[in-house]
Amino acid sequence: MAQSIVDSMRTASTGTLLVTDHLNYWGGKRVKPRQERNAEPVFEPATGRVLCQMIPCGAEEVDEAIKSAHSAYLKWSKLSGMERARVMLEAARIIRERRDNIAKLEVINNGKSISEALVDIDVAWQSIEYYAGLAGGLAGQHVQLPGGAFAYTRREPLGVCVGIGAWNYPFQIATWKSAPALACGNAMVFKPSPMTPVTAVILAEIYKEAGVPDGLFNVVQGGAETGSLLCHHPMVAKVTFTGSVPTGKKVMEMSAKGVKQVTLELGGKSPLIIFKDCDFENAVKGALMANFLTQGQVCCNGTRVFVQREIMPQFVEEVVKRTKAIPIGDPLLESTRMGALISKPQLEKVLGYVSQAKKEGAKVLCGGEPYVPSDPKLKGGYFMTPCILDNCRDDMTCVKEEIFGPVMSILPFDTEEEVIRRANNTTFGLASGVFTRDISRAHRVAENLEAGTCFINNYNISPVEVPFGGYKMSGTITVTHSYLSSLKTVIVEMGDVESVF
Numbered sequence: 233m234a235q236s237i238v239d240s241m242r243t244a245s246t247g248t249l250l251v252t253d254h255l256n257y258w259g260g261k262r263v264k265p266r267q268e269r270n271a272e273p274v275f276e277p278a279t280g281r282v283l284c285q286m287i288p289c290g291a292e293e294v295d296e297a298i299k300s301a302h303s304a305y306l307k308w309s310k311l312s313g314m315e316r317a318r319v320m321l322e323a324a325r326i327i328r329e330r331r332d333n334i335a336k337l338e339v340i341n342n343g344k345s346i347s348e349a350l351v352d353i354d355v356a357w358q359s360i361e362y363y364a365g366l367a368g369g370l371a372g373q374h375v376q377l378p379g380g381a382f383a384y385t386r387r388e389p390l391g392v393c394v395g396i397g398a399w400n401y402p403f404q405i406a407t408w409k410s411a412p413a414l415a416c417g418n419a420m421v422f423k424p425s426p427m428t429p430v431t432a433v434i435l436a437e438i439y440k441e442a443g444v445p446d447g448l449f450n451v452v453q454g455g456a457e458t459g460s461l462l463c464h465h466p467m468v469a470k471v472t473f474t475g476s477v478p479t480g481k482k483v484m485e486m487s488a489k490g491v492k493q494v495t496l497e498l499g500g501k502s503p504l505i506i507f508k509d510c511d512f513e514n515a516v517k518g519a520l521m522a523n524f525l526t527q528g529q530v531c532c533n534g535t536r537v538f539v540q541r542e543i544m545p546q547f548v549e550e551v552v553k554r555t556k557a558i559p560i561g562d563p564l565l566e567s568t569r570m571g572a573l574i575s576k577p578q579l580e581k582v583l584g585y586v587s588q589a590k591k592e593g594a595k596v597l598c599g600g601e602p603y604v605p606s607d608p609k610l611k612g613g614y615f616m617t618p619c620i621l622d623n624c625r626d627d628m629t630c631v632k633e634e635i636f637g638p639v640m641s642i643l644p645f646d647t648e649e650e651v652i653r654r655a656n657n658t659t660f661g662l663a664s665g666v667f668t669r670d671i672s673r674a675h676r677v678a679e680n681l682e683a684g685t686c687f688i689n690n691y692n693i694s695p696v697e698v699p700f701g702g703y704k705m706s707g708t709i710t711v712t713h714s715y716l717s718s719l720k721t722v723i724v725e726m727g728d729v730e731s732v733f
Contacts, residue, residue: 389717
């Protein structure tokens with residue numbers, strides 16, 4: 233069934249797809265919902281038309297999916313790392329082979345441009361390939377003890393892990409969470425966002441085709457109630473979540489009741505610092521990359537752009553010129569660079585932030601308005617023009633709160649010490665960036681910025697080889713195998729027991 237819908241993407245175009253396949257998956261197959269009540273429509277962002285119905289899983293279905301995952305875990309965890317790696321490499325190969333069609337399906341469900349979605353799918357298979365390479369090398373340590381005794385540690389799987397995904401990178405997040413989990417010998421039950429339920433089940437079928445045991449990667453659909461059932465289930469060992477800070481807090485609270493391990497990748501309001509000695513062309517391109525990928529719906533975006541006062545006028549002029557030139561429209565066209573926001577409520581929320589910024593004294597240099605493409609089939613889509621805000625202050629709502637849309641706030645600064653203090657004056661700490669030719673300054677600033685990632689002379693690149701996560705309210709480091717396995721200590725006595733009794 234996965235093959236048929238993925239194959240149909242070869243000739244798919246915006247506004248033509250209707251998904252009728254079941255979107256739940258466990259036990260090695262798609263599963264029909266037990267009941268079809270509480271169905272929620274899923275919209276195609278570029279057109280506003282209904283793409284499919286998302287039917288949330290109830291308690292019995294969640295329990296069934298988790299038990300299926302546990303049965304698969306008992307088999308998968310007994311394989312050697314090299315045996316697991318071979319299966320994972322086959323999954324990566326299949327994704328690579330079907331890259332174009334999976335990307336098209338992602339675009340239809342998510343609204344981002346096809347040029348970006350293709351990169352997302354590449355990152356997905358690269359992530360699986362990378363963790364497959366680590367699987368065979370997961371090992372502990374040997375420690376020599378007095379009297380010939382010794383100890384060693386074992387790197388062991390946790391069991392059934394729950395992954396809860398976000399709507400901005402549906403397929404990629406599913407692989408980011410599953411790849412390290414599977415490499416370490418775990419099973420996973422994954423719940424995609426209710427707004428993007430379509431592509432995670434494609435990944436489940438690819439894993440099965442590659443040779444994982446039935447049930448190793450399962451997909452359950454639903455919203456907050458289904459997420460709660462997953463977090464409270466006694467057979468779940470770990471929960472890894474990507475999403476908003478308020479929901480992340482709830483996930484941590486629910487998981488704590490069962491003393492489950494939790495990793496959280498939450499929101500951000502990241503600073504991008506541009507010094508006057510920067511490579512000007514790269515700094516302009518970096519600012520655009522830091523704000524407008526996926527219509528600005530990226531958690532690590534550098535939306536607070538601090539520009540040294542001496543170059544502020546020419547920087548603003550160039551950024552506005554290039555922002556106005558961004559092609560908006562049908563996300564399946566290769567020429568498009570900005571697609572549709574995920575939903576009508578999200579579009580209205582972002583436009584509301586722009587309106588609030590104007591009330592607080594910010595100046596809109598360009599964009600920040602609803603956009604209606606000329607193509608008739610896109611009239612109901614959730615489009616807006618990318619926005620540049622000037623005359624911003626640190627205490628403005630648009631500077632303090634995560635907007636999650638194509639809105640860049642530009643702020644002047646004078647000194648390094650001042651801008652670091654202002655950059656760190658936030659409850660978030662996911663990412664940061666600095667553009668400068670002074671390598672000493674670059675490393676000094678990176679050291680002092682309170683963020684999980686600091687980009688130097690670039691922004692929003694995602695190497696699968698490095699950990700990703702945040703400081704403060706932005707969560708924890710999430711993409712690394714050490715957080716998806718347990719370390720067991722084994723102490724071996726080679727002599728006699730010395731007893732005080």
